[in-house]
Amino acid sequence: MRPFGYFRDPLFLTAAVAYSVNRWGIRPWTELPFWTGHFNDLLLIPAALPVVLWMQRQLRLRPGDGAPSWEEMALHLVVWAVVCEGIGPYGFHRGTADVWDVVAYAVGGVVACAWWNRRPRGDTAEVS
Secondary structure, eight states: OOOOGGOOOHHHHHHHHHHHIIIIIIIGGOHHIIIEEEEEHTHHHHHHHHHHHHHHHHOOOOOOSOOHHHHHHHHHHHHHHIIIIIIIIIOOOOSOOOOOHHHHHHHHHHHHHHHTTOOOTOOOOOOO
């Protein structure tokens, strides 16, 4: 098993660039709801999870350097949904709670985790 690349992971790098292009290049110039409201939400897991897992690894809270597991992704999805769509808007009166943001976080997380846990071509080993 290859170690996870964290900051060198191609999906992380793509998501970080896409986030930046949308945030500072597209969003200021459009009012289309997808680009202003949900595109960056799709990128939350692929852009943020590698950073958080790297920090956890440095603090020895993450035991290995494997790809993010489905459990890790799901845990962080729930935590970020509660923080960003519950605590932030209701606790600090900052932002707007939106169930569609959580849907976007989940879609991005499922796609990212499927990508990170795909089997390399030619790998015919059975999964137990």
